[in-house]
Amino acid sequence: MVSSPAVRRLTGLDAARGIALFGMMSTHIFPLYVPGTAEPSWIALLFTGRASALFAVVAGIGLALLTGGSAPHRAGVLSQDRRGIAVRALIIASVGLVLGGVETNxxxxxxxxxxxxxxxxxxxxxxxxxxxxxxxGWLLLSPVAAFLLRPWIEGTLNPPSLDGNPVWEHFLEPAALLADVFVTGYYPALQWLSYLLIGVVIGRLDLARLGVQAALILGGAAAAVAAKAASGYLLGPAGGLDALLQTPDGARYPLEAMLQVSVRRLDQTGSWWWLAVSTPHSGTPFDLLHTAGTAAAVTGICLLVTRRYRQLLLPLSAPGAMTLTLYSLHICVMSWVDQQEPVIDPAPVFWFQALVAVALGILFHRIHARGPLELIASGAAQAARSGGHPASRPDRR
Known part of the structure; x- marks a missing residue:
């Protein structure tokens, strides 16, 4: 995110970001259920929950590398790093608030x-x-905290969450905004902080080492499989699914199909068995562990592939180096697409955006430039970090 002489950028991390970007785009464009059925689509089964978790875990890795990687910065240097990251965070959040005003679902x-x-x-x-x-500890306990807080929030606040994406006007409803951001929203920060903390732990390792890359792949895959297996046991032989089917929303909706894609719209209170599901975006310990595990494995694979051939994944790493710009552009394009009548076939919509993203990424890579929004965020962060004086630090992302 900042430039300097010494350490080269880890293109494997950019490739992982590229996979996250295209995975999130696919879930925004393609239907998550086979039309006319309650069967999940292959897009939903492959990318829902995993793509956005990968985005967040790699963000945590980036924070670790910005603060020294396997040789963490201390004292005054770390304070400078934190200033830069805080400014970067405010810019990213501001871009999100602007995009929140765009008409999109x-x-x-x-x-x-x-x-x-x-x-x-x-x-x-x-x-x-x-x-x-x-x-x-955060991965295990934050879902419990959210489970206990959600009924209180829904019984106390009116409304208990925002109607849509956060926008500037929502600061006039601070209680609802805080509840949405931390507990009741689509990306509840209370549980999602787990992804960033896991990413920071990964980023403190020597990511260039073969052993570390292999450990990420094997350990991540093992965690992902174990989470699904444990959830399957609790819902099956242990009786969890039968208990959930007897809840009001479990009896009203096709719960077994929804458990593979999303249960966000269901009332997940009143039964502790809701914490046993591993459904994407459910924010349970099993969901967090599974998606964090897949994110670690994908990151390890990307690092392994690019350890000797840095440009091998260029169609992923080039757009992955400017995800803030490309994600924002994607939101604007989808706002236009969603308003078209008749409905446009999703396949050409996806492939057009994907090819444009790859072309723009490679173009900016060839001319050694950042994306426009990345340039703004990086410049402001560097100014905040250095107190307005020129400074340089290695970019290892």
Missing amino acids: IAIILFHYGILFLLALPFLGLRVPVLAAWAA
């Missing part, structure tokens, strides 16, 4: 993303064992 992640950056700041100076303990 997409849940825009950027405002929550910026808030997550700010929430991660106190953790950036921790030693790796302590940080890992915080990450594990």
Whole structure:
């Protein structure tokens, strides 16, 4: 995110961001259920929940690298880093608030993303064992906290969440805005901070080492499989699914199909068995562990592939280096697409945007330039970090 002489950018991380970008785009464009049925589409089964989690985990890795990577900065240097990250977070959140005013049915992640950056700041100076303990504890306990808070929020606040994406006007409803951002919204920061903390732990490792890359792949895959297996046991032989089918919304909707895609619109209160599901965006321990595991594995694969051939994943890494610009452009394009009559076939919509993203990414890569929004965020962050004086630091992302 900042420039300097010494350390080259890790293109594997950019490739992972590129996968996250295209995965999120696909879930915004293609139907999540097979038309006319309650069967999940392959897009939903492959990308829902995993793409956005990958985006957040890689963000945490980026924060770790901005603050020294495997040799963490301390004291005054870390304070400078935090200033720069805070300014970057405010710019990202502001872009999210602007995009929130665009007419779209997409849940825009950027405002929550910026808030997550700010929430991660106190953790950036921790030693790796302590940080890992915080990450594990947060992953296990934040869903319980959210489960306990949600009924109180819904019974106390009116409305308990925002009607749509956050916009500037919502600061006039601070209670609803806070509830939406931290607990009741599509990307609840209370649970999603787990992804950033896990990403910071990963970013404190020597990501250029083959052993670390292999550990990410094998460990991430094992965690993802274990989370699904444990959830399957609790919902199956342990009786969790039968209990959920007896809840009001479990009896009213096709719960078994929805558990594979999303249960966000269901009332997930009144039964502790809701914490046993691993449904995308459910924010349970099993959902967080599964999606964080897949994110770690994908990151490890991208790093492994690019360790000797840095340009091999260029169609992913080039757009992945300017995701803020391309994601924002995607939201604007989808706002126009969603208003067209008759409805446009999703396949050409996706491939047109994907090819444009790859072309723009490669163009900016060839001319050694940042995306416009990345340039603004990076410049402001660097100015804040250096107190208005020129400074340089390595860019290892």
